[in-house]
Amino acid sequence: MQIFIMDTMLPPEGNGWTTHKWEFVRSLSKSDYEVHVMTHRGTELGGVTTHPIKFKEEYKLGFNFKFMHLLNILKNVRQCHPDILYTRNVSFALLAFFTIQKPKLILELNGLYEEHRKFEKKIYGKKKVLKNLKLIMKDRLEIFVAGKANGVIAVTPKIKDLLIKRGIDENKITVVPNGANVELFRPMDDPLAINDLRYQCNIREDAPLVMFVGNLAYWQGVEYLIHSSPLVLKTISNTMFLIVGDGEVKDELMALAEKIGVSDKFIFVGNVPYKKVPLYINMADVCIVTKKILGFGYSPLKLYEYMACGKPIVATNTEGFEVLEQSNAGLLVNPENSQELANAIIKLLRNDQLREQMGANGRKAAVAGYSWDNSAKKTISVFKKVING
Template structure:
């Protein structure tokens, strides 16, 4: 079994009936108990499963997410996309992902006015859809910065690298989760050779370790705007961060390396099951 998130942790951000949470807990207890082995993407998820469901630690293996470096890579053919959205000569800040609570888009929107005051030629490209889209769109309108935001809606996975490559700065303004994060989107940005600004949450340490971007205090719009401006104002810094991120993603975080770890675990489980 593979677990990509702590569902109870995520759902607790919404107003769901208690009975709904109890049903989820019963289902998860059943799944975890009957699995031969459990793969989780963060150490935090592993700790939560052990604590909440009394699952033996040796039954759980941490194998983080990765990136398809054949698809997500530096590209130069972005001119048509830039013309389509009219940001040929502008700074582009991009977010890619499902529009839900823990993505922290509220803080990206609240950070925008300070950035636009210093860099009025900046546009925000929001790629994706989700239950919070209407709320985020309304917040942008309330702040009277709707002309600086482009909401594309759903974009196919194969097209996403083109959008990322058309940007200057990529953002991951996550809200902290107890289970932490496995930086799937972070790796995709890095593999495209882009400077990244992300929340300083558990699981994103690699960004500073690789010197591929800036970590900022979560849920702090001011710190987020300061980081975005720092990168936009320093072309050399932006370029160096992108180069380091690309190298790190290519060498250590491809799906090929993740697949090898997963295959090794499958072999171990089969050998245990058949006693050979």
């Protein structure tokens, strides 16, 4: 079986999008099947055949680049004669209808445009009319492609439920959650390296450390952590908060910490190389995922990476995070309630045994069910089902 990944693969760059594609393809490459993937020049990954995008320098920006990108994908697909076309991009998925060989199309959905539209309308009201119209058009395209695809991968059960309500055949939708690289993200018994990193970040060895790792976007809810921090500090005054990552709301978050009077307790280190992220996570006592609630739920990489590193977690009580209660690996809260969030953090910081037990439970659950290798195996089962009819 020959599998062609139409999405452009890049090494992880501090966001879930590139990490997802890289790690999924890396795990897929361990199979006995022939895997092809689009890349930028200079990007290589063992075990797969890479197809660099070719375009003129003047096409790097704008519509011309997008058009040439699509032509590059279509050209390579036609040359390879794959059995399976796989993508997370509904625009790329349309190319499947222009191939002579008519390979089977598998569309992966990590969210739904209609639910994003509802969320943004709730946040911005009627301020972003043009973006609202674009999301409506993207939603129509997404549902059309999902209906035409031979198989659909939904990363949460809620996405599957919403697709069924929109008329997509239940029998061709399979839930496959995201995962973590459990070999890279693991508990580290290296106190010297951890203490050295604390020193570099200007954090005392004995200071309790609460950490967020990820893209600083509005849906991440990092402001909830900042709002709750004075309540944590009132009880455990030497607590420090480390924010790893960059994004559109970073400046707003830093200004909020300044306004509340806790800027000396918050350290923003920006993006760090992907392979160094596990060391940062291992430095933490408690890890945070206080996402805002979206209608399709979550299958967040950072949750599984925290778990794989053996760290206790405080997370939003919403669909996708129930694994924490099921495996007793963390605490679920309403992050909009600052006292509730603070109480959960304090409970974990005060109880070494509870943190250790929850961390061990999380590691066990991640290895058993939330690794990229597990995701790849489940996805290959979908490929076989589609090929065999």
